Amino acid sequence: MSDAERETLKILWEHGPLAVRDVLSRLVERGNDWTRSTAITLLQRLEKKGYVASDKDQFAFIFRATVTREDVMRSQMHDLAGQLCDGQALPLVLAFAEQHRFSAEDLARFKAMIAALEGRRGKRGGT
Secondary structure: OOHHHHHHHHHHHHHOOEEHHHHHHHHHHOOOOOOHHHHHHHHHHHHHOOOEEEEOOOOOOEEEEOOOHHHHHHHHHHHHHHHHOOOOHHHHHHHHHHOOOOOHHHHHHHHHHHHHHHHHHHHHHOO
C-alpha cells in the first residue's frame, strides 16, 4: 500500500463511509494538494486491493473501509517480520519496544497481554 493510499484509508477509518468529495475535502484539510480524479484513483486502487468497498445506494458512490486499522497493522507487521527477521516476531517487537517510552498504563496493558498469552500457552500445552 502506498503512502497516499494509506492516507486515504485513514480518512475512512476516522470518519466512516464517505463520498469521494468528502474524502477529498478531508485529504485537502490534511495538506494534500490533490484533485478529485486523484482521490477517485486512490479509492479505486484500494477497492481493487480489497481494503475498501463502494456502494451506489445514493446519488454518489460511498466508500467504506473493509479492513480495520488493526488488520492492516497485523499484516504489515507480519510482512516486516518476514522481511527483516526471518519470520520471527520477537526481534521486531524488542526493537520497537527499545525505541519508545511507555506510560505506566501502557506497561500494565503489556503485562496483562503477556499474562493472557501465557494462559493460552498453558492450556495448549496441557500444563
